[in-house]
Structure formats: C-alpha cells, structure tokens
Amino acid sequence: MRHSRDGAAAAVLDQDWDVVVVGGGNAALVSAMSAHDHGARVLVLERSDVTFRGGNSRHTRNIRCVHEAGTPYNTGAYTFDEMWKDLCGIGTGPSDEELADLTLRESISVPAWMTAHGAQFQPPLAGVLHLGRTNTFFLGGGKALVNHYYRTLRSLGIPVLYQAKVTEFEFDGDRCTALLVEHAGATHRLRTKAVVTASGGFEANIPWLAKYWGDAAYNYLIRGPEHNDGLVLGKLLEAGARSAGEEKGFHSVACDARSPKFDGGIATRLDCIPFGVVLNNRHERFYDEGEDIWPKRYAIWGRNIAYQPDQIAYAYWDSKVQGMFLPPMYGVFSGDSIGAVATQLGQDPEAAEATIAAYNAGVARDASGRFDPAGKDGVSTSGLAIDKTNWAQAIDTGPFYGIPMRPGITFTYMGVQVDREARVRREDGSRFANVFAAGEIMSGNILSSGYMAGFGMTIGTVWGRIAGREAAIHVRD
Amino acid sequence: MSATETTPIMLGIPTPGARPASDLFQEAERQLNVCNSCRYCAGYCPVWPSLEKTTVLSMAQMAHLGNLCHDCRDCFTACMYTAPHEFDLNPPRIFAEIREDTYDRYIPGRRALRRLPGWSGTIIGFVLAAVIIVLLSLGTDGGALFVSGPQSGSPYELVGHTAMIALAMVPTIASMLVLLVAALRYWSDTNSGSFRGLFDLAAWGPTLSQTARMKHQTGGAEGCSYEENEPSSRRRYAHHLVMYGFLLTFAATVSAWAMATFLGLEPPYPLFSVPKITGILGGVMASIGCLGMLWLKPRSDRSQTTDTMRRADYGLIWATLLLMVSGLAAHLTNGMIAYGPVLVFHLATVVACFAITPYTKFVHWIFRMLAVQKDNVERHAVARAAAAKEKATAKEKATAVV
Numbered sequence: 001m002r003h004s005r006d007g008a009a010a011a012v013l014d015q016d017w018d019v020v021v022v023g024g025g026n027a028a029l030v031s032a033m034s035a036h037d038h039g040a041r042v043l044v045l046e047r048s049d050v051t052f053r054g055g056n057s058r059h060t061r062n063i064r065c066v067h068e069a070g071t072p073y074n075t076g077a078y079t080f081d082e083m084w085k086d087l088c089g090i091g092t093g094p095s096d097e098e099l100a101d102l103t104l105r106e107s108i109s110v111p112a113w114m115t116a117h118g119a120q121f122q123p124p125l126a127g128v129l130h131l132g133r134t135n136t137f138f139l140g141g142g143k144a145l146v147n148h149y150y151r152t153l154r155s156l157g158i159p160v161l162y163q164a165k166v167t168e169f170e171f172d173g174d175r176c177t178a179l180l181v182e183h184a185g186a187t188h189r190l191r192t193k194a195v196v197t198a199s200g201g202f203e204a205n206i207p208w209l210a211k212y213w214g215d216a217a218y219n220y221l222i223r224g225p226e227h228n229d230g231l232v233l234g235k236l237l238e239a240g241a242r243s244a245g246e247e248k249g250f251h252s253v254a255c256d257a258r259s260p261k262f263d264g265g266i267a268t269r270l271d272c273i274p275f276g277v278v279l280n281n282r283h284e285r286f287y288d289e290g291e292d293i294w295p296k297r298y299a300i301w302g303r304n305i306a307y308q309p310d311q312i313a314y315a316y317w318d319s320k321v322q323g324m325f326l327p328p329m330y331g332v333f334s335g336d337s338i339g340a341v342a343t344q345l346g347q348d349p350e351a352a353e354a355t356i357a358a359y360n361a362g363v364a365r366d367a368s369g370r371f372d373p374a375g376k377d378g379v380s381t382s383g384l385a386i387d388k389t390n391w392a393q394a395i396d397t398g399p400f401y402g403i404p405m406r407p408g409i410t411f412t413y414m415g416v417q418v419d420r421e422a423r424v425r426r427e428d429g430s431r432f433a434n435v436f437a438a439g440e441i442m443s444g445n446i447l448s449s450g451y452m453a454g455f456g457m458t459i460g461t462v463w464g465r466i467a468g469r470e471a472a473i474h475v476r477d
Numbered sequence: 478m479s480a481t482e483t484t485p486i487m488l489g490i491p492t493p494g495a496r497p498a499s500d501l502f503q504e505a506e507r508q509l510n511v512c513n514s515c516r517y518c519a520g521y522c523p524v525w526p527s528l529e530k531t532t533v534l535s536m537a538q539m540a541h542l543g544n545l546c547h548d549c550r551d552c553f554t555a556c557m558y559t560a561p562h563e564f565d566l567n568p569p570r571i572f573a574e575i576r577e578d579t580y581d582r583y584i585p586g587r588r589a590l591r592r593l594p595g596w597s598g599t600i601i602g603f604v605l606a607a608v609i610i611v612l613l614s615l616g617t618d619g620g621a622l623f624v625s626g627p628q629s630g631s632p633y634e635l636v637g638h639t640a641m642i643a644l645a646m647v648p649t650i651a652s653m654l655v656l657l658v659a660a661l662r663y664w665s666d667t668n669s670g671s672f673r674g675l676f677d678l679a680a681w682g683p684t685l686s687q688t689a690r691m692k693h694q695t696g697g698a699e700g701c702s703y704e705e706n707e708p709s710s711r712r713r714y715a716h717h718l719v720m721y722g723f724l725l726t727f728a729a730t731v732s733a734w735a736m737a738t739f740l741g742l743e744p745p746y747p748l749f750s751v752p753k754i755t756g757i758l759g760g761v762m763a764s765i766g767c768l769g770m771l772w773l774k775p776r777s778d779r780s781q782t783t784d785t786m787r788r789a790d791y792g793l794i795w796a797t798l799l800l801m802v803s804g805l806a807a808h809l810t811n812g813m814i815a816y817g818p819v820l821v822f823h824l825a826t827v828v829a830c831f832a833i834t835p836y837t838k839f840v841h842w843i844f845r846m847l848a849v850q851k852d853n854v855e856r857h858a859v860a861r862a863a864a865a866k867e868k869a870t871a872k873e874k875a876t877a878v879v
Contacts (some may be wrong), residue, residue, distance in 0.1 A: 051561065058557050063518055120698055122520030122732030139697050140555035147554060265557050267514040267564070274492040332574070 025055030027439025027460035028198035034468025060142035064454035091450025201412035202230025219311035245444015249413030252302025257404035276317025288388035543575025547702030630745035648832035725759025763825025
C-alpha cells in the first residue's frame with residue numbers, strides 16, 4: 001500500500017528513467033533487481049493493485065533448476081543432461097535449442113541468486129515429494145516469493161507504481177523513446193532509455209484466444225489474473241516485433257467447472273480423473289483416463305476437455321476410491337446411482353448409466369484385487385473402443401460421485417522473439433536497440449507446447465536476470 | 478459484525494464469534510477446503526500438515542487446528558485468495574473465531590457469566606477484594622499500616638500471613654479447578670476420548686520446547702507477519718518478555734511464601750534475595766513486554782482477528798500491566814505512607830485477576846499447549862510407524878539373505 005498511497009507516486013512518471021520494467025510478476029521483479037544490480041535507475045510499472053500484484057507468479061509454487069548434487073531443498077541431483085532430456089521429451093521440444101540450452105545453463109546459479117535477493121525456500125513436503133528432487137519449492141508459494149521480492153525492491157529503493165497500465169510505445173526507428181502510461185485516470189508520457197517487457201501472455205484475453213480457438217475459447221477458465229490480456233505483447237507485435245511460439249500453445253489443466261472465470265489458481269484443479277471415468281456432454285468416454293500418473297495426466301486433461309463439444313466433461317467415480325485424492329474445494333455431487341449423479345450434473349441419467357455399464361463390462365474380474373493407486377498398476381479394461389489402461393476398476397459401489405470439469409488455461413506460449421541478450425527481434429530480422437523481454441511474454445522462444453512443472457519460473461528468472469542486466473549495460477554504454 | 482457490536486462483553490473476554498457455532502463450522506469448512514486443495518502454506522507451521530491428514534473435518538478437529546494456530550499470519554500474507562478475491566480466505570480470523578468458540582465451549586461457567594455486562598464483573602471483583610483486604614486489615618490490627626505507615630517493611634503488616642495466603646489461594650484454586658476441567662474436556666474432545674497422548678512423555682519434550690520458544694509463532698524464517706503485515710520478530714520478543722516476566726513474578730510470590738512458611742524468614746527481604754530479584758526483574762520485563770504489545774497491536778491488521786478477540790487481548794495486556802506496575806509500585810513505596818493503599822491496590826488486583834482468570838484471554842496457552850502436544854503425539858506415532866516398517870523390511874531382507 002505504501003508505494004501506491006505515496007503522494008509522490010505519480011511524480012515518478014515525470015522523471016527520466018534508465019530502465020522501465022513493464023510488469024509486476026517474477027520476471028519483472030527479477031529484471032528490476034538485475035538492472036539495479038548493474039547500476040541502472042529502475043522504475044517498475046505494475047498493472048494490478050497491491051493485493052493482486054505479481055501476475056501469474058502469485059499462483060506458482062516452485063522452480064526447476066539444474067543442480068549437479070542434492071541440496072537442502074532438493075532430495076537429489078538433477079543434471080543438465082537429465083533436464084535437457086526432460087525438455088526434449090515434452091510437446092514438440094525446445095523451440096530454439098540455443099536459447100533453451102542457455103536457459104538450462106543459467107538456471108544453475110538461479111537459486112543462490114534468488115536467495116541473495118530475498119527469496120526463501122522450503123524442503124519438499126508430503127504430497128509434492130515426486131517433484132522434490134527436480135524442483136525447489138518457495139516457502140509459502142509464489143505470492144510469498146513475490147512479496148519477498150517487493151520487499152527487496154523497497155530496500156533497494158526501486159519504486160513500484162501500481163495500477164499503472166502501459167497503453168502505447170513510442171519508437172524512433174529501432175529505439176523506444178517513451179511509454180504512454182495510464183495511472184489514476186490520467187495518461188502520462190514516460191521517457192526512458194530502455195524498456196524490459198515482462199508483462200505476461202494473453203491468456204485472459206478471450207477474444208484473442210478465440211482468434212485461434214473459435215468460440216470454444218469462451219468456455220475456458222483462466223487460472224490467473226484478468227490483467228493478463230496481452231496488451232503489451234500486442235503493442236510489441238504491432239510495432240514490428242517478430243512472434244515466437246505456437247499461436248495455440250498454452251498450458252491447461254482440468255478445473256472444476258464451478259470455478260471463477262479468472263484467478264482460481266491452484267485450488268480449483270482436479271485430481272479425480274484416473275480414479276474413475278470421464279464422459280463428455282454426449283455421454284461418451286473420449287480418452288484413456290488411466291494413461292499416466294501425475295503430473296503428466298495433469299497437463300493433458302485441460303487440452304483433452306478443450307477439444308470436447310462445449311468444452312465440458314464430467315468425471316464419475318464410486319465409493320471404492322472416494323477419499324483417495326485431494327478433496328475438490330467445491331465439494332462433489334453424490335447419489336445412490338450413476339443416474340442420480342448424472343441428473344445433478346445436468347446429464348441424461350440413462351445415457352450416463354449406459355456408458356458406465358459398457359465400461360464396467362470391459363473391466364477385468366480381478367481388477368479390484370490388483371488396483372494400486374501408488375503407481376501404474378496395469379489394471380486395464382479390454383475390448384472397449386477406448387480402454388482405460390490403469391486403475392480400471394468397475395464403478396459399481398454406491399454412493400456414486402461426480403464433478404463437472406472445464407479446461408483451465410494457465411498461460412500462453414506465443415510471444416516475442418528474443419536474442420541471447422533478451423533483446424526483442426523485429427520482423428525484418430533486426431533487433432530493437434533498447435527493448436528487452438523476459439518471462440511468459442518470450443517463453444515461446446524456449447518451449448511451444450507441453451509443460452514441465454516449475455519451468456515457467458525458470459524462464460522468468462533466467463531471462464529476467466539477462467534482460468535487466470543487458471538493459472542496464474545498454475544504458476551505461 | 479453487527480452481532481459482535483451489540484453482544485455485551487463479559488469481563489473483557491471474548492464472547493464467541495459473531496456467528497453461531499454451526500455457521501462458524503460451515504465457514505471454517507469452506508475456507509479449509511480451499512486450503513486443503515492448495516497446501517502452499519505447509520512450510521509455515523504444523524496447522525497445514527495437520528489439516529492435510531484429513532479429508533473430512535469435525536468440529537473437534539477444527540478446535541485442534543484453531544488452537545494449534547499461533548496467529549503468526551504468514552499464511553494470510555502468502556495467500557492468493559484473500560479478499561477481495563471471491564474465495565475470501567482469512568485463516569487467522571477463522572482460527573481466532575474457533576478459539577473463541579473453544580473457550581466458550583470448554584470453560585465451565587463462561588456462558589453463564591457472559592450475562593454480566595462489560596467490565597462490571599471485573600470492577601466489582603476488584604472493589605470487593607479491596608474492601609475485604611481493608612476490612613481484614615482493620616479487623617486484625619486496626620489498620621496500623623494506613624495510620625502510621627509501614628514499620629518493618631513487611632507486607633504482612635497489612636494483613637497477617639495466613640489471611641493473605643488464604644485471600645490469594647481461594648480464587649487461585651477455584652480458577653485452577655475450572656481450568657483443569659476445561660483442559661480435560663478439551664483434550665477428551667479433540668482426542669476422541671483417549672487420554673493416552675496426555676501422558677506421552679516423549680512428545681512432551683518437543684511440546685515444552687516449542688512452547689518455551691513459541692516456535693509456531695515464528696512463521697516463515699523471518700518472523701510473523703503481524704506488524705503492518707511485514708515479517709518481524711518483535712511480537713514474539715514482546716510476548717517472551719511478558720511470559721517469562723510473569724513466570725518470574727510468579728516465582729517471586731511462591732518463593733516468598735516458601736521462605737516465610739518453611740524457612741521462617743519474615744519479610745522484608747533484602748534486595749539480593751530470590752523474591753526481590755525475581756519480582757523486580759519479572760515485573761520490569763513483563764511491563765516492557767506489555768508496553769511493546771500495546772505498541773504493536775494498533776499496527777496489526779484488524780481484519781485478521783475478531784473485535785471480541787482484540788478486546789480480550791487488550792484486556793489481558795492491561796490487566797497484566799496493572800499487576801506488574803502495582804507490584805513494582807508496592808516495592809518502591811515500601812517505607813512511605815502510600816505503601817498501605819498501594820499494597821491494597823496491588824493485592825486486590827491480584828485477587829481479582831486470579832479470580833477471573835478462566836474468563837480472560839489468559840487461558841489461551843492451555844489450549845495451545847494441548848494442541849501442540851496432540852500434534853507432537855501424532856508426529857511421534859507417524860515416526861514410530863515408519864521406524865517399525867523400516868525395521869520389518871530390514872528383518873525381511875535379513876531373513877531372505879539367510
């Protein structure tokens with residue numbers, strides 16, 4: 001509050017700055033601290049107010065970095081080669097191998113840098129142990145991390161202007177000379193020697209998503225803040241920045257259909273899918289619910305549902321598995337029969353009953369004896385058009401349960417292309433002299449599809465550090 | 478909120494939360510369901526790992542979580558879902574409401590006493606105690622202390638040793654009995670009627686250590702987010718001063734009693750004696766601690782607690798300060814004509830405070846300590862089970878080799 005209440009807050013808009021950072025999440029804050037460390041006078045413009053500051057970063061919880069040995073916060077080593085293999089194994093692999101390679105190499109020094117700038121970590125705890133070796137967890141999660149960084153900014157004397165919206169960039173050739181900033185009902189022309197754009201993707205801009213996804217986009221839930229509308233990204237592309245990453249590239253998970261349209265974050269995601277079956281609104285199963293264990297299954301179901309009619313799906317399970325997974329925050333629908341649950345979900349009871357009966361007919365006789373939720377148990381159905389290949393028990397023991405699901409979009413991949421110094425590239429192959437990018441707005445340079453837990457924060461921190469440093473060096477030279 | 482404002486406050490202690498218990502339960506359940514789906518706070522304190530153990534919450538479990546919470550508020554500052562987010566989470570406040578409900582539910586006589594409006598009960602008690610002391614003084618030695626000032630410097634010039642002990646012991650014993658009943662009822666409810674954990678000595682070790690250090694109020698590594706929602710250790714240090722200061726003054730009282738009763742050493746005691754050193758040191762420490770807390774309190778976020786709990790906090794801080802300052806004043810005025818009235822004031826404060834103890838915020842540590850003990854008992858059980866499993870596996874392997 002102190003920053004924005006400050007009567008002098010608006011006065012920062014009348015000064016000349018070395019580096020203006022657009023954004024208020026992880027990549028932006030890292031950029032600001034990095035630029036400051038390299039001698040620049042820095043101003044941060046955050047679109048949100050204090051409570052909701054931090055963009056998508058406030059919903060994150062860990063970061064994935066290369067460490068050649070175990071650490072107090074990781075259960076073992078995670079080598080460059082292993083992480084590289086992991087990166088190549090997801091989606092279509094790295095978009096730009098050179099920049100991806102740089103990202104991984106730079107990640108080695110990231111945790112120590114974070115600690116030096118106020119971040120706190122915690123050892124992996126129950127429930128997330130499978131990520132404890134590869135990923136380092138923030139004490140209290142992403143918002144706590146962001147709070148620490150804002151505190152560091154304050155102690156470094158870096159001002160933050162909240163509820164400041166950048167609406168326009170002014171260019172002189174390949175050089176950005178000023179930004180138009182809306183703040184407290186007025187538009188200011190802000191002069192700066194360099195700009196770091198770290199303002200996220202466009203996932204909260206539904207009409208933009210609809211350009212690639214059609215009307216389906218209107219049925220998506222957006223897991224992060226409403227401010228992530230890609231305004232700055234759009235302006236850069238308009239000004240001739242070259243785009244990077246897939247237009248349709250995004251990360252999404254299965255979320256409770258009752259979730260808020262925006263900003264539901266981690267709490268609305270669902271983990272019930274492998275324990276039962278999933279029907280679309282035509283009462284058909286459409287994908288192997290037992291394909292894989294967490295976290296892979298976690299990342300595919302958002303997209304699976306996005307491709308279903310009306311972008312909705314319904315998970316059903318029975319009392320045999322109830323209580324084996326995270327309790328959904330909105331509770332579950334239950335009834336004495338599948339039909340009773342289906343009615344509550346707005347599905348046709350007879351059609352749902354028929355699909356579950358057909359599924360049950362494919363379940364092995366000894367399925368329940370072999371069922372093992374701890375790992376892939378190979379308990380598969382047989383003879384179905386779409387078999388469930390693990391954890392396939394009959395759904396036959398009441399009471400029965402169900403929940404409606406929609407795709408929840410976490411972030412988008414399409415952004416601006418950058419070089420090794422985080423300078424934004426232009427359509428004609430040249431580069432902007434003083435415009436840099438870090439974080440989600442340039443994540444498409446590294447990855448275009450698929451998802452690796454904690455890697456978004458790696459990209460944000462590595463590239464924030466580079467962008468801040470290079471912007472400061474640019475100003476100094 | 479309007480209910481809170483219109484409910485009379487009894488003895489400055491919290492009346493239960495604005496909503497009825499069933500509503501409180503529903504709201505707590507709603508909030509904790511979101512917490513259980515998120516779990517980002519697991520590294521802050523034992524409340525969150527403890528919550529994760531269950532998927533269906535009972536009121537008794539809520540009471541356990543509420544009292545396990547030491548109000549460090551780090552979870553609130555780390556939470557993405559605080560108002561104006563529509564999830565509107567506020568764990569510190571819901572836990573404060575649960576604690577109020579705990580006090581109300583388990584301390585005998587609380588509901589009945591709530592009918593006394595405002596501070597009148599405390600004031601009546603104080604005046605009554607003062608009158609009794611003065612009457613006793615006049616009845617036993619004609620109130621010589623008031624007329625001619627202190628002669629020997631012994632407080633027993635006011636009221637004889639035995640009478641004074643009796644005066645202090647009656648309310649103290651009554652309060653201790655009430656609190657004992659409350660503690661046992663609370664433990665029984667939160668432990669499904671089993672008292673085994675109460676005698677788990679291995680768990681009491683960490684429980685006492687954690688209590689002595691106020692471990693669970695440290696929050697994240699940088700202290701609790703109390704003052705202006707920024708991490709700081711000031712509140713914990715202030716609390717330490719009050720807690721240890723109070724214990725020292727308690728030691729002073731007990732040692733003075735023991736010296737007179739068993740060693741036949743009559744007051745006044747020299748400056749370098751156990752009662753004097755502990756009393757003065759404790760009084761000064763606790764007074765400074767209380768002042769610190771009074772400084773911190775207006776700087777904390779009111780939305781993270783209830784109005785009634787806040788008033789109860791103030792009540793306890795002021796009462797403690799009054800106890801300490803009047804005790805120190807009695808020490809300083811000894812030998813002066815003012816000694817008599819000051820001593821009456823101090824003793825009446827002691828008697829009144831001890832009498833109303835079960836109905837003040839003073840009780841918080843009892844439930845907190847029991848919650849910490851339950852938590853440690855559960856941890857030990859998990860550790861023992863893991864060790865046993867490991868041993869069994871090792872044995873199995875050994876057998877296989879043979």
